[in-house]
Amino acid sequence: MVNCVVKNWQGEQSGETTLEMPVAKEENAEHIVHRALVRQLHNQRQGTASTKTRAEVRGGGRKPWRQKGTGRARAGSIRSPLWRGGGVIFGPKPKDYNLKMNRKERRLALRTAFISRVEDLIVVENFLDQLTAPKTKEVVNALTRWGIEPEQKVLLIVTDTTPDNLYLSVRNLPNVKLLRHDCLNIYDILYADKIVATSEAITKIQEVYCGE
Incomplete structure (x- = not known):
């Protein structure tokens, strides 16, 4: 008291x-x-932060150039996480805190x-x-x-x-x-x-x- x-x-x-x-x-x-x-x-x-993976980014379905003969590194999609504008690796997704x-x-x-x-x-x-x-x-x-x-x-x-x-x-x-x-x-x-x-x-x- x-x-x-x-x-x-x-x-x-x-x-x-x-x-x-x-x-x-x-x-x-x-x-x-x-x-x-x-x-x-x-x-x-809020837990609403979210990024897109390579599967969710728009575009990139076509192989940008052929596998061999160009002298450049192999590439299968322009939306690879290694590319500018590509998907994000292990980025945040909506979460309940x-x-x-x-x-x-x-x-x-x-x-x-x-x-x-x-x-x-x-x-x-x-x-x-x-x-x-x-x-x-x-x-x-x-x-x-x-x-x-x-x-x-x-x-x-x-x-x-x-x-x-x-x-x-x-x-x-x-x-x-x-x-x-x-x-x-x-x-x-x-x-x-x-x-x-x-x-x-x-x-x-x-x-x-x-x-x-």
Whole structure:
């Protein structure tokens, strides 16, 4: 169980919240998080790279010149891999890179990764009512008040992105990634320098990812 300080829109301490999530054993934590990360990166690959073999390249059915008497090397097709425009030897073909991982393992890995970033976690009050209109500058100033440097990569976790004021306010910030509480993933949790989550999002995360 971890106690987290809750900050308001002005960056002042306004209360505390509790974060309690079952995680992997210390000796297995790194391994299961690594497996989940590799799975996510592999499953993002399309695997559509493809080249043509000499059997698939168009043309080349006729022998380019006779076997003997020309002084040139023997050739049976202009689509040989040795020729320009010919087929490709051992080139890539469409492949499925997907890796499987049990649902319980995936959730355990995500909880373990999230708890491992608790030192970089900033919990704030719900601030959607503070954004009456899309305003990137207001979000930048709020991040500064919460103790985040401009060059740091931020994962912003909320329970709801509607109305679109928050989304429109952060979409032009290259270092800010906005996610709903039920769309968390290993890569974004580990990639961010700081994680900002509303207190409602923390409660929902524990409800969604702690149940089996």
